[in-house]
Amino acid sequence: MIKKFLRERFSWIFLFLFLQLLFVFIAFIDTAIPLSSILYIVFLSFIIFIFFVIIRYQKETKFYRSLEEWENSLDLTRSPNAESPFEHIIEDCITNQTEMLKRNSSLNVMSLEKEKDELLSWIHEVKTPLTAMSLMIDRLEDEKIKAQLTHEWLRIHLLLDTQLHQKRIPFIENDLYMEKVNLQSLIVKEIKTLQSWCMQKGIGFDMELEVTEVISDGKWVAFIIRQLLTNAVKYSEASDISIRTYEQNGHTILEVKDFGRGIDPKDLPRIFDKGFTSTAEHQDHAATGMGLYLAKKCAKSLLITIDVQSTLGKETTVTLTFPKRNEFHQIMGV
Template sequence: MFITYLKERRSWILLFLLLQFLIIFIAYIDSAVSMESALYYVFLSAIIFVIFILIRYQREMKFYQELKDAEDLLGFSDRELLSPFEGMVAESITHHFEVLKKAVSENGRRLDQEKDELLSWIHEVKTPLTALRLMIDRLEDQALKKEMTYEWLRIHLLLDQQLHQKRIPFMENDLYIEQTDLESVIFGEVKTLQSWCIQKGIGFDIDLEYNEVMTDAKWLAFILRQLLTNAVKYSDASDIQIRSGEWNGQIILEIADEGRGIDSRDLPRIFEKGFTSTVHHQDHAATGMGLYLARKAAQPLKIRIDVESAPGKGSTFTLTFPKSNEFLQITGM
């Protein structure tokens, strides 16, 4: 900090050195001025200047150190002891800080209001969407029924994704960790996608060696919904393999499809928000949110999601559930 102060005051130091050099130069060219007296004056001046620098350093850097370390810019101590310039700086910073603080508070309030309004709208839309599903079920024209069921499912999944996206920042308040039956969760999600899968000729091959895991059933269902939706969306007539097993003392769940796969250069970015693809960049069906939200939801549950894929060979997503000691971190026990 002292070096920084000297750099800041280098104009003072240069002026002082110039004045001392001027005195010595005058003594050198003017015989009426004693060189010994001039050097003695320079020596005393140097001592006084060093003392002055040290005192000013202690006085001024106290203010700037407070400015550097202050978490609350309103907390300058001993404001009455500040110099006029320091007081002006402190007053200006305090004023702008208060303005920014009010702006942040107002923006936060507006965002909370918009979030609440959006959540309310989503819940309101669910009512006519449920009624629409009942109307679709009563249709006798099977071709029309399949098409409308598919479009209904698309709307339902988009609303569900939006709803959970707004809840994820606060999902730790909603966690309920318990022994969860994998089969019931998986079959529930498969049933939701059934009409879409029938339309595309996609089946499921499910083999669960381990059927129970400690997790939150609702959020696990959301994660599986994103992975299965992607698998169905980017696959043609084929089977999606769902397997559970054990690896390194942890239960894993694999979801493998035979779809178009993911290019190697895209793999590191598929969990980024809004990323779709570099190879299929013109694919308007992709939103770039499903995998991002899946990983965001998996993090509080200590579930690791890995992926292996190659173009034209499909993709395999692996969910690794936490060990017992990691589970204790989730529950806080």
């Protein structure tokens, strides 16, 4: 702050020094003016000027030091108090800008809330004809056309489901309900949803569940597993997907292993990034890069750890590590 103050007042300091040198120079060339007296006056002026600069430094930098320490927030109650006229100008500008930002922020929040509500309403409205479409597809007699339509119906269903949960995730803390979740029935239900897609690709499931219950939020756990199974089916072909649960150090572990194309080692650190798909199969336009990103965000709120290990061209293993029972007070905020 001292350097900044001296740079800010450089012109004033330079003017003072110039005037003192001018007085000495005039006394030096004009014999009628006693040089010793001028030097004495210059000396006293320097002493007074130094004290003046110190006092002004403390007074003038107080406001600006407060600005530096002020948190980057819209809370004006903690804003620095202005004293000088120039400081009042700055304070007025900050106040006006902050009030404008508050108004704009409020309008943006209202607009986003309205957009979110409209989208959620639209998704729920679309589910009605989608359900009717499913019933109509079930009545078809041509198995080939039925399988194709069922697959496309499933794609729409999964896209709508992902969009719905994406909009709900920012408010997931308000939606959590901890209970005993039956993993077996939950996994079986998700597999049945993907059944037509799996039959089309010749994919089966090998389940080995040593632990069948965990304490968590069933709805969000189902969404996470849905994303993992969807990815496993999407990138597999004519192979089985292994699903197993076991207990390790007091934690319940859910492991989903597929034997598809695998993940490039350079892509592994980025697979949970929003919008990231793949560098190995970048032409895959069906991928949105949102599944694992959303699953990771949900898992974080549920204190579930997601870990991915993969060998390119061979297999991919995704593990969910559920928290211990005594860790749930962190979720509930107790």
